[in-house]
Amino acid sequence: MKKTLYFLCLLLLAGHITVAQTKPDYSRITLVIHGGAGTITRDNMTPEKEKAYTAQLNEALKTGFAILEKGGSSLDAVEATVRVMEDSPLFNAGKGAVFTNEGKNELDAAIMDGKTLKAGAVASVTTIKNPVSAARAVMEQSEHVMLIGAGAEQFAKEKGLEIVNPSYFRTETRYRQLQEIRDREKTKLDHDGGSGSNEHIFTEGHKFGTVGAVALDAYGNVAAATSTGGMTNKRYGRVGDVPIIGAGTYADNNTCAVSATGHGEYFIRSVVAHDIASLMDYKGMSLQEAADEVVMKKLVKRGGEGGVIAVDRHGNIAMPFNSAGMYRGYIKKGKSEVAIYKD
Amino acid sequence: MKKTLYFLCLLLLAGHITVAQTKPDYSRITLVIHGGAGTITRDNMTPEKEKAYTAQLNEALKTGFAILEKGGSSLDAVEATVRVMEDSPLFNAGKGAVFTNEGKNELDAAIMDGKTLKAGAVASVTTIKNPVSAARAVMEQSEHVMLIGAGAEQFAKEKGLEIVNPSYFRTETRYRQLQEIRDREKTKLDHDGGSGSNEHIFTEGHKFGTVGAVALDAYGNVAAATSTGGMTNKRYGRVGDVPIIGAGTYADNNTCAVSATGHGEYFIRSVVAHDIASLMDYKGMSLQEAADEVVMKKLVKRGGEGGVIAVDRHGNIAMPFNSAGMYRGYIKKGKSEVAIYKD
Numbered sequence: 001m002k003k004t005l006y007f008l009c010l011l012l013l014a015g016h017i018t019v020a021q022t023k024p025d026y027s028r029i030t031l032v033i034h035g036g037a038g039t040i041t042r043d044n045m046t047p048e049k050e051k052a053y054t055a056q057l058n059e060a061l062k063t064g065f066a067i068l069e070k071g072g073s074s075l076d077a078v079e080a081t082v083r084v085m086e087d088s089p090l091f092n093a094g095k096g097a098v099f100t101n102e103g104k105n106e107l108d109a110a111i112m113d114g115k116t117l118k119a120g121a122v123a124s125v126t127t128i129k130n131p132v133s134a135a136r137a138v139m140e141q142s143e144h145v146m147l148i149g150a151g152a153e154q155f156a157k158e159k160g161l162e163i164v165n166p167s168y169f170r171t172e173t174r175y176r177q178l179q180e181i182r183d184r185e186k187t188k189l190d191h192d193g194g195s196g197s198n199e200h201i202f203t204e205g206h207k208f209g210t211v212g213a214v215a216l217d218a219y220g221n222v223a224a225a226t227s228t229g230g231m232t233n234k235r236y237g238r239v240g241d242v243p244i245i246g247a248g249t250y251a252d253n254n255t256c257a258v259s260a261t262g263h264g265e266y267f268i269r270s271v272v273a274h275d276i277a278s279l280m281d282y283k284g285m286s287l288q289e290a291a292d293e294v295v296m297k298k299l300v301k302r303g304g305e306g307g308v309i310a311v312d313r314h315g316n317i318a319m320p321f322n323s324a325g326m327y328r329g330y331i332k333k334g335k336s337e338v339a340i341y342k343d
Numbered sequence: 344m345k346k347t348l349y350f351l352c353l354l355l356l357a358g359h360i361t362v363a364q365t366k367p368d369y370s371r372i373t374l375v376i377h378g379g380a381g382t383i384t385r386d387n388m389t390p391e392k393e394k395a396y397t398a399q400l401n402e403a404l405k406t407g408f409a410i411l412e413k414g415g416s417s418l419d420a421v422e423a424t425v426r427v428m429e430d431s432p433l434f435n436a437g438k439g440a441v442f443t444n445e446g447k448n449e450l451d452a453a454i455m456d457g458k459t460l461k462a463g464a465v466a467s468v469t470t471i472k473n474p475v476s477a478a479r480a481v482m483e484q485s486e487h488v489m490l491i492g493a494g495a496e497q498f499a500k501e502k503g504l505e506i507v508n509p510s511y512f513r514t515e516t517r518y519r520q521l522q523e524i525r526d527r528e529k530t531k532l533d534h535d536g537g538s539g540s541n542e543h544i545f546t547e548g549h550k551f552g553t554v555g556a557v558a559l560d561a562y563g564n565v566a567a568a569t570s571t572g573g574m575t576n577k578r579y580g581r582v583g584d585v586p587i588i589g590a591g592t593y594a595d596n597n598t599c600a601v602s603a604t605g606h607g608e609y610f611i612r613s614v615v616a617h618d619i620a621s622l623m624d625y626k627g628m629s630l631q632e633a634a635d636e637v638v639m640k641k642l643v644k645r646g647g648e649g650g651v652i653a654v655d656r657h658g659n660i661a662m663p664f665n666s667a668g669m670y671r672g673y674i675k676k677g678k679s680e681v682a683i684y685k686d
Binding site for chain 1: 467487
């Protein structure tokens with residue numbers, strides 16, 4: 001009898017602890033997204049394009065938020081949100097990715113779980129329909145963080161992820177962009193006397209297409225995910241900041257979740273996402289202060305164009321960018337906004 | 344006349360500033376190296392092996408320090424030092440790298456300049472004799488930070504780096520290690536009823552071979568370089584922390600230069616190198632305090648085995664590791680030491 005009572009007490013205690021740890025707080029659930037930064041101005045936008053981007057950003061927000069509202073994890077929310085943007089031809093990620101110099105679409109993605117500090121990333125993959133889901137599979141179904149190229153594709157295939165013909169990612173708009181850059185490059189090479197110094201052309205137009213999402217769920221866990229096709233006309237197997245944990249993607253419940261978009265090389269050198277987290281953790285800055293310090297001061301000083309989206313465990317958000325525009329949006333209980341330009 | 348005097352004053356002032364900035368201070372030049380961490384104990388070492396490692400570590404130190412003594416840059420010193428270890432069959436980098444599951448040697452390397460915050464990295468390369476030099480070429484001769492696979496090899500070839508047949512990297516010792524791990528894996532698979540759960544085998548033996556160097560030159564500039572063959576039996580294009588700027592390699596004159604060696608996945612998730620720099624920068628910790636905090640506390644708590652070497656702009660050094668041993672050494676004016684075990 002005594003034993004049974006003791007056992008019952010233990011059960012009650014265990015139940016209480018579980019309830020205390022997992023009591024969901026739906027008032028704070030938050031989702032923030034971006035669809036790339038760069039010289040996005042009203043001058044180079046049409047009403048139709050604006051409408052299409054706005055609709056797609058709203059759909060992405062709605063998809064991820066529905067998961068959070070049902071008590072789903074921030075990890076599930078950011079993955080689903082990024083998948084919507086990967087599947088849309090409008091963004092430079094998944095379908096609609098930019099072309100490499102060789103006329104291929106090479107994709108990078110990463111995801112990080114702020115609760116466990118686990119992370120996954122893939123780089124230079126050409127056959128995985130949703131690279132963000134491959135990144136998640138790496139995180140959850142391997143002991144590794146980063147898998148690249150054919151190896152990553154083999155892994156994704158073995159784990160049952162959707163594999164597509166590389167032509168799936170092709171859009172005429174992006175292919176035309178490659179041709180235009182190649183033409184400009186040729187002109188430039190002719191003017192330079194064929195010096196081969198064409199590296200600045202990579203970033204001409206300054207559109208750093210990337211998609212990303214950060215979220216806070218009802219259980220107080222943050223997560224971040226980012227996906228990209230990289231730079232138009234990129235060559236030599238170039239990898240940017242997106243799949244680099246700490247640069248383009250980072251999440252830690254203790255501080256914040258960050259997803260970046262911009263001139264990747266600068267973001268890698270500045271370890272952007274982890275620097276924002278460190279400023280909060282070690283200097284006691286607020287999320288907005290830390291994000292502004294890195295994006296609007298450090299990166300500007302160093303010449304790094306772009307922006308980030310971030311959320312902390314209290315549901316505070318920050319979306320600073322130092323470029324002309326950034327496709328972005330957020331959704332919280334009863335509040336939602338999508339924006340493109342600076343003003 | 345007044346104008347000429349003014350102009351002369353300006354010239355003198357400019358001269359003075361230049362002299363002040365570039366006056367070399369040879370008393371502080373420092374070089375620190377590692378050759379990998381893990382379960383390196385007296386029990387599993389022979390006197391011959393110990394002698395060979397000690398000699399090779401001393402040669403690497405001597406090579407790099409000679410550069411610093413002649414007023415060479417920390418960047419030149421760490422590159423030359425790492426090249427010595429890449430060329431040695433003793434270390435898991437360059438010649439003597441471990442084998443992948445497919446029986447290949449896939450190499451990763453990175454370098455970072457603390458003065459400019461410029462960085463370069465290559466991953467999964469199989470034909471570049473000295474990956475660290477390829478990383479430097481990426482940093483100095485491209486606008487990129489990270490190039491991978493065949494693209495990186497193409498770039499290195501175009502820049503005139505030494506290209507070798509992949510068989511150059513092969514050593515019988517490493518090939519035998521692969522066979523042994525494969526045998527153990529097979530046994531384990533048989534015992535597991537062929538469940539395919541063989542991921543722990545990757546790290547069996549816990550030897551995280553990597554080589555790295557950090558240096559402070561007479562001009563007050565720090566630099567870091569790291570090079571590795573990764574994990575024996577690795578598959579799926581796995582990339583560890585070495586070529587991830589902020590994780591395995593980082594340098595900033597403002598704080599320190601760090602090169603890591605250990606279970607890469609944990610080092611990526613913890614953004615180890617940048618975290619050490621952040622603790623100095625934002626919390627005012629000393630180099631030793633910051634390195635200990637990350638390696639002996641955070642990583643231990645998270646289960647991440649390994650260590651780092653680090654130097655700050657004053658010439659302070661730190662070489663903490665939480666594994667049984669770490670091949671390591673340092674050299675300063677009139678002082679030099681090489682060590683393997685904990686005690």
